[in-house]
Amino acid sequence: MTQSRRTVLTMLAAGVGAAAMPRLALAEPGVTKDKILLGSFLPLQSGLAAGATQMKEGCDAYFRSVNEAGGVNGRKIEWLVENDSYNPQQTAAVVKKLVDRDEVFAMVSTLGTVTAVAVLPFLAQRGVPIVNPAGGHKLLNKPTDKNVFGILPMSSEIGESMAQFAVNTLKAKRIAIFFQNDQFGKDQRDGAVAALKTLNITPVAESSYVPSDVDVSAQAVALKQGNPDVVILGVIPKHGALFAKEAQRLGWKPKMVGHNTMADPVVLELVGAEALEGIYVNLMTAVSTMDKPAVKQANAVLGKYYPNTKPGYYPYLGMAGGIIVVEAMKRAGSDLTRAKLITELEGLGHFETGVLPPIDWSASYHGGPRTFGYAQWKNGTLDVIQGW
Template identity: 35%
Template sequence: QRSPGGRGIIALRSTARGGSVSTITAMLTEGAEVTVPGHEVDTVVTEFGVAELKGKCVRERMEALIRIAHPDFRAWIRDEAERQKIVPRLQVPAFQPARPALAATAPGVTPTTIRLGTFCDLSGPNATVGMAALRGYSAYYGHVNHWGGVHGRRIELVVKDDRFDPDRTSAAARSLVEVDDAFAIVSPLGTPTNLAVMDYFLSRGIPVVSPHSGISAWSSPLRRTYFALQPSYRVEGQLLAQYALAELRPGRIALFAVEDQFGLEGTTAFQAELARNGVQPVAVVTHAAGESDPAAWLAALQAHEPDLVLLYTYVKPAADLLEAALAAGFRPAWLGSYVISGPDLFQLARPEATQGLRATSYPAGPRDHRGEVLFRKIMAREYGDPLPGTHSRIGYAAAQLVVEGLQRTGPELTRDGFVEALEGLKDWTGGLLPPISYSQADHRGLTALALMRAAGGRWLVEKGLMRLREPQQEDNP
C-alpha cells in the first residue's frame, strides 16, 4: 500500500478443516492474533470471487465478504453479525413490518405459538438419558425461537416427567392431548413408555415424530402419523452380529439383555444373524427393567466363560455390570447398543470398567454442513457442554426434523399438512446425521450406524459408518 498504486490483497480458501469451518467469520475468536488491520485490507479473494473493501462502510464490507464466503456459511455469517450487533437490523421506533395475519389453524396452533408436547424420564432410572435428550431438543427449539420461530409463530414445548413408568406415561399423554392441546408429540422417550400410549395417539390422529427409542414398531407396519428417526434395534442387532463375526471373531458369545421390547427386538435380530452364520450364543442372561443385581448377572455370565458379551440394556444396569466385572477380574470383549453410548455411562462407571467397550452410535452428517458447528456452539453456550453426547445429538436432530416439517407445511399449519410435508423430505439433513428420506410408504428414518470405542473415560470413533449387509449383497459379489 505504500508503493504508488499498491493495494493490500488477501487470498484464501473459503473453508478450512476439511470444509467444517468458514475462514470468513463475523468476528475473530477472543485472543486471536491480528496480523493485518481491517482498514489496510483492500481486496479479499476466495474461490467464490473477489471482495473489494476499500472505501466501504461496515455493512457494505460484510455483504461483499459474504458473497465470497462458502455458500453453506453465508446465512450463518449474516446471522452472527446481526446477533453480535456488528451490523444491527434496521429498526424504526414504533414501526413493525406488516406480516400476514395468522389464525388458529389446528389444535395447539395459535396466531403466535405452536404447542408441542413430549414425555421423558427426568427423575427415574433413565433420567440421565432423559436430561441429555431434553437438552438437545430444547436447545434447538430455543434457537429457532430466538430467530423468530416458524412462520412468525414461537414454539412452545410442554414436557412431562413420567419417570420411565408406563402408567405415568399414559396419564402424561392424555394431559398433553386433552389439557395442553399439543399439536404434535416430539421425541418421547423410551420403548415401554411409548408402547403404552401408541394406540391412544393413533386413535386421536396425533403426529408423533422421532420416538426416542429404536424398536421397529414406529415404522413397521407403516402408521401414517408416526415418523421414526433412530435406526431400529432390528437393524442394529443385525449390524452388531455382522461386525462381531467379521471383525472380533469370538469363540464364545453371551448376551445380557433387559426383558422388554427393546431388549427382545435387538437380541432376537442378533441371534438370528448369528444362526444364519451357524453360530449359537453360549448364554443369554436377562433382567427385569429397573432390576439391579450385578452379582447374580456376573455369576451367570462367568459360568459360561464367554470371550464376548453383548449388552442390550440401559445405561445403569450396563454400568453396574461393568463395575462388577472389573472388581472380579472378568474381562471379555464388550459390545453394546447405542442406548448406552452417551457420556452418561462414564458418570456411572469408572474409565477402567468401560475401557475397550464398543457400542454403536449415530453416524455423523456431511462434513461440509454447518449444522455440526452450530450444534456444538449452541450446546456449549446453553449448557457448558462442548462435547454433547449421543442422546443430546439425536434430540437436537429430531428438533431440526420437526422444524423442517413445520416450515415446509407453511403458515396454514394443520396436522395433515405436517404429515404430508414430512413425507416429502428427500435426502434431507440438518447436518448432524446423514441425509434421510421419507415417503408415503417409508417412515423409517436412519438405516446406518457408527461404531464407538471407550478409552480413558470418553468415546472415540472406531468406524464412521456401518451399513447392513443384506444376504443378496454377500451372495452376489
C-alpha cells in the same frame, strides 16, 4: 328415583346425539399468526427422570435457538411439556389435555414405550402427528400409523448390527453374548443370534443378568470358558461396566462390542479407562467428541441454554426430534396444516440431523435408521471408527 332415572336417560339420549354430530371445520389447531404450539409427555418424575429431563433440555434448547433466529416462517415455537410419571393412565390424561384443551399442533420428542403406545389410538383418531416417540416397540420404531414418525431403531436391529460388525469388521469366528434378561436385552440377543444364523455361526456361549444384580463374576467365568473371540454386550451402563471390570480381573481380553449405552460417560466414571480400553460401541446417537459441524453446533446450542447439561444420548435424542419437525414445518410453508406437515415429513427422504444416524422416511416407511456408527474406547475417550 324414577325421576332421576328419567333425567339420566334424557341426558344419555342428548349425549348420543351430540357424539354423532360431525366436527365443525375450524382453523388448524395450535397454529396462529405468530405462534406454533407443540407438545410432549415425558416421565419427569420416575426412574427415567434423569434421561427425560436431558431429553427435554436438548429439544427445548434447539427450539429456543430457532426462535431466537426468527422462528419458523415468522412463527415462534412454543413447546408444552407435561409430566406423565411413566404411568400410561397419566399419559392418557395429559395427552387429552394437550390435544383437546391446549390444542397442540403436533407432539415432538416424547419418552416412554408403554406410555406412548397407550395414546397412539387417540392421536391417530385426532390426526395429531407425533415425531420421535422414543421407546422400544414396533409401533414406535417401525410405525404403521400415518401420523407416527419414529427415529430410533428396533433393539433387535442393534443386535443384528453388532453381530455383523463382529463378523465382518472384527473377523470373529467364535462369538459369545452377554445380555440383560428382559425385553431390552433379549431383543438384542435375538437379533444377534438371527444375524449370526444367516452367517452359519452359532454363539459359543450366552449368559444373562437381571437389572438388580450387583455381581456378574459367574457370568464372566461362564463366557470365558466358551473361549470367544468377541463378546456382544446387550447391556445397560452399570452391568456393562461390571462385566468389563470382571474380565479385567480375570486377565481375560476378548474383543467386546456393546450397545450405545456403553458409550455413556458414566461407564468411564464407574470402571476407569483401563477396563474399557479397546471396547467397541455401537452408535445410534452422536458422541460429543465427534468432529462434525452438526455435533459441534448441537453442543453449542445446548451449552448456551443449558450449560450444566452434558451433551450425550438423551439431549441429542430430544434435539433430533426438534430438528426434524422444524425442517418439515419450514418446508410446509406459511399455510401450515397437520396434513402438510405429514406430507413434508414423508418427503424428507434421506435426511441428516447430524446427531443421529440419517432417517429415510417416505410414504411407506416412517421408521428409525437402519445404519449405525461404531466407536472404540481408547485412553478414556471414544474414537469413532465407523461413521454412518
